[in-house]
Amino acid sequence: xxxxxxxxxxxxxxxxxxxxxxxxxxxxxRAVAAVCAxxxxxxxxxxxxxxxxxxxxALHEHxxxxxxxxxxxxxxxxDSLALVSDAGTPLVSDPGYRLVRAAREAGIRxxxxxxxxxxxxxxxxxxxxxxxxxxxxxxxAKAGARxxxxxxxxxxxRTLVFYESSHRIGDTLADCVEAFGGDRPAVLARELTKLxxxxxxxxxxxxxxxxxxxxxxxxxxFVLLVQGAGEDADARIAEGRRVYALLAAELKPSVAxxxxxEITGAxxxxxxxx
Numbered sequence: 001x002x003x004x005x006x007x008x009x010x011x012x013x014x015x016x017x018x019x020x021x022x023x024x025x026x027x028x029x030r031a032v033a034a035v036c037a038x039x040x041x042x043x044x045x046x047x048x049x050x051x052x053x054x055x056x057x058a059l060h061e062h063x064x065x066x067x068x069x070x071x072x073x074x075x076x077x078x079d080s081l082a083l084v085s086d087a088g089t090p091l092v093s094d095p096g097y098r099l100v101r102a103a104r105e106a107g108i109r110x111x112x113x114x115x116x117x118x119x120x121x122x123x124x125x126x127x128x129x130x131x132x133x134x135x136x137x138x139x140x141a142k143a144g145a146r147x148x149x150x151x152x153x154x155x156x157x158r159t160l161v162f163y164e165s166s167h168r169i170g171d172t173l174a175d176c177v178e179a180f181g182g183d184r185p186a187v188l189a190r191e192l193t194k195l196x197x198x199x200x201x202x203x204x205x206x207x208x209x210x211x212x213x214x215x216x217x218x219x220x221x222f223v224l225l226v227q228g229a230g231e232d233a234d235a236r237i238a239e240g241r242r243v244y245a246l247l248a249a250e251l252k253p254s255v256a257x258x259x260x261x262e263i264t265g266a267x268x269x270x271x272x273x274x
Contacts, residue, residue: 004078005075005076005077005078005107005109006033006075006076006077006078006079006080006081006108007075007080007081007108007109007110007111008075008080008081008082008083008099008100008103008108008109008111009028009032009080009081009082009083009111009112009113010082010089010090010091010100010110010111010112011025011028011029011082011084011113012025012084012088012089012090012113012114012116012117013025013043013046013085013086013087013088014046014087014088014115014116014193015088015116015117015118015121015192015193016191016193016197017193017194018046018049020115020193021046021050021115022113022115024113025113028082028113029047029052029082029084030052030054031080032054032079032080032081032082033054033055033074033079033080033081034055034056034057034081034082035055035056035057035081035082035083035084036057036058036071036081036082036083036096036099037056037057037059037084037085037086038058038059038060038084038085038086038094038095039060039086040056040058042086043056043084043086057071059071059083059095059096059099064095064096064099065098067099068098068099068102069102071099071102071103072099072102072103072108075103075106075108076106082113083096083099083100087116087118088116088117088118089114089116089117092117092135093137093163116193118192118221118223119135119161119223121189121192121193121223122161122187122189122192122199122223122225123159123161123225125189125199126187126199126201127187128159128185128186128187128225128227129158129227130159132157132158132159132228133158133159133160133161134153134158134160134161134228135161136149136153136160136161136162137162137163138162138163138164138165139162139164139168139172141168143171143175146171146172146175147175147179150176150178150179150180151179151245151246153179154179154180154239154241155229155235155238155242156228156229157228157230158228159225159226159228160225160226160227160228161223161224161225162223162224162226163222163223163224164222164223164224165221166219166222169188169211169218169222170211170218172224173204173207173208173211173224174208176204176208176224177204177205177208179241180204180226180229180238181204181237181238182204182205182208183203183205184203184204184226184227184229185202185203185204185227186202186203186204186207186225186227187199187200187201187224187225188200188201188211188217188223188224188225189222189224189225190217190219190221190222190223191220191221192221194220196216196219198217200217204226236264236265236266237267237270239264239266240260240261240263240264240265240266240267240270240271241266241270241271243259243263243264244256244260244271247259247260257271
């Protein structure tokens with residue numbers, strides 16, 4: 001008699017406040033044979049808080065490709081497993097998609113246990129358009145690559161959502177001001193659901209100044225939301241800045257601005273002050 005395959009449960013865990021772990025998530029974590037965790041030390045503390053003792057299996061970006069096949073074999077043999085990340089919903093800027101894909105390809109049932117997500121939590125309180133948004137995850141750590149990515153996004157009409165770390169948030173805000181313009185509406189959500197949660201709003205220039213002036217606003221984990229370019233003038237200016245940045249790498253600024261204005265229809269003065 002063939003053993004029925006187990007289920008891979010993708011379980012969302014709290015992003016800060018432990019009370020946000022759902023009853024269904026608790027039930028699932030208590031029922032599975034083992035828990036696949038990004039950081040087993042972190043997850044062990046979470047499980048201990050709720051009195052749960054389960055074997056922990058490390059699954060992170062450095063070993064996922066190697067261990068996915070073994071985990072799928074275990075699922076096929078009848079064990080049900082839970083997949084968690086350090087915080088929030090797995091696979092969102094976290095490892096796990098290789099395991100999920102391998103399980104699905106093997107015919108294993110993959111079931112979501114939804115819950116906290118820093119992206120959705122930030123969008124829900126930002127007061128920015130949320131009917132359409134683009135999640136960009138973490139921007140490149142190197143300044144040149146980060147600025148290039150932001151310039152490429154300057155004409156995006158959807159609300160942009162980024163994750164950022166404490167040691168780069170100041171530089172990222174400065175680069176956003178340069179790429180999008182200081183008057184672009186934005187929200188900076190810090191330490192969501194935690195004791196020192198703050199949600200700052202204003203234009204990008206004001207947020208940059210606030211963060212520069214207050215060291216406390218450079219601590220913790222951040223979600224940065226930037227309103228998309230408008231459908232008309234704002235979009236033209238944003239696209240003009242993007243084209244100008246590309247041309248300025250090869251041409252004199254005045255020439256680059258003239259060509260960018262002709263190509264995009266953006267006012268030349270909005271691209272280059274000379």
